[in-house]
Amino acid sequence: QVQLVESGGGVVQPGRSLRLSCAASGFTFSSYGLHWVRQAPGKGLEWVAVIWYDGSKKYYADSLKGRFTISRDDSKNTLFLEMNSLRTEDTAVYYCARDSGTKSYILDLWGQGTLVTVSS
C-alpha cells in the first residue's frame, strides 16, 4: 500500500525541540523528493521545507529562520523534520508529502498528519 505515516507529534514547551518522522511504504522512496507542510488550527496550508530525491538540496520557508532541518534516511524509507526553538505559533498539524517527481513541487501523496502543540 502506497502511504506516508507521520509520527512524533505531541505537546512541547516553548523553546524546546521536537523531531517528526514520516515513514513511507509502497513506492521507491529514494526516487522522490519529499516535503513538509503544516496547517495551524483553522488556518490554511503553509509549506515548510523540501528535500530533493537524492538529498542534495534542501529548501525552507523564510519564516522558519533556520530553526527547522529536513533530512531523510533512504535505508529506512523515512523522512524527518527536526524542529528547534519551538514557538507557540508553530502549533499545527504537520503533513509530510511526496513530490510527484524528483523536484516537481507537485504533492501527489500526503500523510495523515501529526499534531504539534507548543504550549507552556
Add this chain to the structure above:
Amino acid sequence: QSALTQPASVSGSPGQSIAISCTETSSDVGGYNYVSWYQQHPGKVPKLMLYEVNNRPSGVSNRFSGSKSGNTASLTISGLQAEDEANYYCSSSTSGSTLVFGGGTKLTVL
C-alpha cells in the same frame, strides 16, 4: 504574506459551474505554469486535484478543470455536487526553489 491570492469564499448551487481564482502577486513565483490545486475537506488530508495548470491526476473527476490567463490561474468545477464542498488551495513553486500556497478558498454548495 502569501504570493498567491485567492478569494476567501465562493458558492454555487448543485449543477452550476464555479471558478476559483489564484492571482500571482509576487515576481518570485516561478514561471506560474506550475500551478497546482488541492482540495481539503474539513478534518481531512489535502488531495491533489490539478497540476501544471490543467492536468488531472488519475481518479480526479473531469468536472475539475484549470486555466491560466496572465498572472491569474483558475480552477473551474462544473456540475457542482454537494461533495465538492471543501477548501481549495492553489500552489506554485518559486524562483527560490520553495513552494507557496494561496490562502485558500472555502467552497459552499448551496
